[in-house]
Amino acid sequence: MKTLLLIGVLCACASASARPLVLETQAIVPAYTDEYGFAGDELINMNTHPIESSDPEQFRNTASLYHRVADGNWVFVRDLVTEDGEEWGAAASMTTSVAAIPMPNGVRVFEHSASGWTEASVAPASRIKAVRVDAFGNDILMTDALCSPGASVLTRGTTGVWAVSAHLDAPAGGCIDSLDLDDGRAIVHVWYGDDVPSNAVVFERSGSSWNAVATLDTGSTSGAHVSLHVALHGTLALVTQWRRPTLIFRRTSAGWQPAGVFPNPDSDGAQDDLAIGISDQYVVKLAWNLNRRTTVVNVYRPTAEGFEHVANLAAPEADLGFSDARIYGSRVVAKTGPDLHVFDIPANTDVPPLAQDDFESGAAQQWTLMPGGQWNVVSNGRTHFFRQSSVAGDAGAIYPADMTNQHVSADIHPLAYNGNDRWVGLMTRYTDPSNYYYVTLRNTNTLVLKRIVNGVVTTLAAVGADASLRWHRIGLESSGTQQSVYVDGMLVMQAYDAALSHGHAGLRTYKAGVDFDNVVVSPGPLASQVYADRVATGGSWSFEWYRAGTRFSQTSTNSGDSRALSGLPRADVSVQADLSVDAVSSTGTPWAGLIARYVDSTNYYYVTVRANEISLRKLTNGSITVLGSHAFTRALGVPVKLRLEALGDRLRVYVDDEMWIEHAGAEMVAGKVGVMTYRAAATFSSYLAIEP
Numbered sequence: 189m190k191t192l193l194l195i196g197v198l199c200a201c202a203s204a205s206a207r208p209l210v211l212e213t214q215a216i217v218p219a220y221t222d223e224y225g226f227a228g229d230e231l232i233n234m235n236t237h238p239i240e241s242s243d244p245e246q247f248r249n250t251a252s253l254y255h256r257v258a259d260g261n262w263v264f265v266r267d268l269v270t271e272d273g274e275e276w277g278a279a280a281s282m283t284t285s286v287a288a289i290p291m292p293n294g295v296r297v298f299e300h301s302a303s304g305w306t307e308a309s310v311a312p313a314s315r316i317k318a319v320r321v322d323a324f325g326n327d328i329l330m331t332d333a334l335c336s337p338g339a340s341v342l343t344r345g346t347t348g349v350w351a352v353s354a355h356l357d358a359p360a361g362g363c364i365d366s367l368d369l370d371d372g373r374a375i376v377h378v379w380y381g382d383d384v385p386s387n388a389v390v391f392e393r394s395g396s397s398w399n400a401v402a403t404l405d406t407g408s409t410s411g412a413h414v415s416l417h418v419a420l421h422g423t424l425a426l427v428t429q430w431r432r433p434t435l436i437f438r439r440t441s442a443g444w445q446p447a448g449v450f451p452n453p454d455s456d457g458a459q460d461d462l463a464i465g466i467s468d469q470y471v472v473k474l475a476w477n478l479n480r481r482t483t484v485v486n487v488y489r490p491t492a493e494g495f496e497h498v499a500n501l502a503a504p505e506a507d508l509g510f511s512d513a514r515i516y517g518s519r520v521v522a523k524t525g526p527d528l529h530v531f532d533i534p535a536n537t538d539v540p541p542l543a544q545d546d547f548e549s550g551a552a553q554q555w556t557l558m559p560g561g562q563w564n565v566v567s568n569g570r571t572h573f574f575r576q577s578s579v580a581g582d583a584g585a586i587y588p589a590d591m592t593n594q595h596v597s598a599d600i601h602p603l604a605y606n607g608n609d610r611w612v613g614l615m616t617r618y619t620d621p622s623n624y625y626y627v628t629l630r631n632t633n634t635l636v637l638k639r640i641v642n643g644v645v646t647t648l649a650a651v652g653a654d655a656s657l658r659w660h661r662i663g664l665e666s667s668g669t670q671q672s673v674y675v676d677g678m679l680v681m682q683a684y685d686a687a688l689s690h691g692h693a694g695l696r697t698y699k700a701g702v703d704f705d706n707v708v709v710s711p712g713p714l715a716s717q718v719y720a721d722r723v724a725t726g727g728s729w730s731f732e733w734y735r736a737g738t739r740f741s742q743t744s745t746n747s748g749d750s751r752a753l754s755g756l757p758r759a760d761v762s763v764q765a766d767l768s769v770d771a772v773s774s775t776g777t778p779w780a781g782l783i784a785r786y787v788d789s790t791n792y793y794y795v796t797v798r799a800n801e802i803s804l805r806k807l808t809n810g811s812i813t814v815l816g817s818h819a820f821t822r823a824l825g826v827p828v829k830l831r832l833e834a835l836g837d838r839l840r841v842y843v844d845d846e847m848w849i850e851h852a853g854a855e856m857v858a859g860k861v862g863v864m865t866y867r868a869a870a871t872f873s874s875y876l877a878i879e880p
């Protein structure tokens with residue numbers, strides 16, 4: 189009996205990646221929202237709209253209280269504040285005991301008691317027309333402009349009256365455009381002007397004074413003023429950057445020190461984090477997600493080693509992107525347009541491990557066969573395939589695990605089509621022959637995404653695709669309501685459908701003979717990195733992003749080891765590129781290739797394109813071991829499509845989508861990916877690294 193290889197999920201550190209749980213919107217607050225604030229089971233909805241009057245400059249600004257009831261829905265309680273005047277539209281901030289509400293005539297403060305929320309007294313001179321507010325304990329931090337020369341601390345006095353107790357000044361020449369307040373500490377982001385590096389300043393309270401104790405350099409500049417974001421909680425501080433990963437700082441005995449970055453785990457280029465937040469349990473980061481083609485909230489859990497990526501929070505609508513996100517405890521509220529989406533992060537965010545079957549045992553007994561078809565494991569003398577040879581009708585094979593979110597991919601080689609519009613493909617969320625999602629590669633040169641529900645077939649999406657009798661790498665993912673199709677790791681189509689929520693992955697054919705190999709079933713989501721967090725050593729490197737991916741070029745033939753690494757350390761990864769060796773040194777043995785599971789300069793796996801072969805190797809403590817090779821004649825300037833996979837203990841090398849080298853027994857379990865040359869100039873086009 190062939191057993192699928194099970195691979196545990198890697199716990200992430202500050203710069204590592206784990207496979208996240210995908211959660212979609214669990215509730216929507218039933219109100220039009222301009223801004224908001226929330227804590228626990230209560231939320232303040234801020235709404236501004238024109239007043240129908242002869243004065244077009246008159247607006248009604250309303251702060252409404254909503255409460256979460258037992259079934260998870262949010263219900264309107266009452267309007268806390270309504271003020272007519274200029275359009276304000278600033279966000280509120282609240283804890284379970286205090287709420288700060290910016291209004292045109294000045295900040296309004298509410299306190300919570302057994303009788304509910306009641307308005308507190310603010311000293312007249314302290315009723316600042318706040319633009320940004322953040323509440324914590326008996327303090328409220330405020331600025332009165334989008335970019336202000338200073339921030340004010342509003343404190344509850346012994347008589348219950350709130351009054352300004354301190355001013356936090358920005359450094360000379362700078363202004364504060366983002367802030368966050370914690371217990372006796374505050375952080376502000378300071379902007380100094382276009383094309384001037386910004387920074388963040390941490391203040392700590394000593395008695396009645398607030399002192400600037402650290403300046404956190406970010407080096408981030410932009411050609412236009414874009415408000416960057418800061419977050420502070422305990423000894424952890426986060427600062428976003430313009431088009432670069434969020435920076436991590438920690439307070440140690442030596443003061444506030446850099447502690448790494450939060451790269452985007454699924455990115456097609458430069459990174460913009462739109463919001464960040466910290467609670468006792470989690471860190472959240474709102475960023476563009478390449479897999480979903482929208483923004484998602486990335487959720488991280490602090491660990492002894494750093495941070496573990498535990499969840500992605502997403503709205504099911506593909507055309508909406510979150511514009512703000514906040515966390516309180518384990519609840520996250522995110523704003524998309526006028527809507528507020530609510531998520532509750534479960535205590536258990538574990539997902540099933542990745543599984544794969546390469547059929548090298550010579551059997552496939554774990555697969556359950558649907559009626560019809562002729563299935564056998566066959567060998568070509570070099571590797572084994574799972575072959576369905578009948579062209580008479582329907583055939584299918586089902587993977588045993590019943591999962592909610594799932595991604596299935598396979599090497600698929602059609603052998604013969606019996607008639608027109610015949611096909612081979614993959615399934616997700618299969619529960620019985622009348623209910624599942626499936627993608628079909630059809631001999632009409634189309635790739636079609638369909639569902640069958642209670643026996644009724646519906647087409648969800650379709651694109652043109654080569655269906656010739658060669659090897660293809662196809663993937664199908666069902667994450668929440670999103671159904672996505674991939675070719676060679678690239679998203680080619682997606683649709684949103686909620687008809688089926690769980691089931692099995694599987695293989696499927698109709699009047700077509702086919703070989704399946706290297707089937708991978710994971711809980712998803714597929715994650716890609718083509719550009720972010722690149723680090724080059726040796727050689728002369730240049731990087732370019734374009735529609736098909738990223739182009740890496742190394743132009744020196746005199747350099748020895750020259751590497752360009754990208755992305756996050758991952759356990760399971762596939763890295764690919766169109767590799768062209770452009771020129772070589774007349775000395776030594778020149779080569780160029782791909783890297784997987786790079787731990788350090790003396791430990792990694794790599795595949796090399798040499799003059800007369802393609803060679804899979806490992807470097808262990810500086811010692812080289814050849815794991816496999818295949819004859820190949822290199823031509824200068826002619827690209828070869830090369831792919832290196834490291835999944836569990838399996839390493840595989842593909843040339844032009846066909847597997848040439850396979851090795852079992854990989855010991856290194858995680859690391860970065862990248863490209864490499866030795867005494868060779870080379871170009872790596874359409875570079876893509878994915879976690880399936």
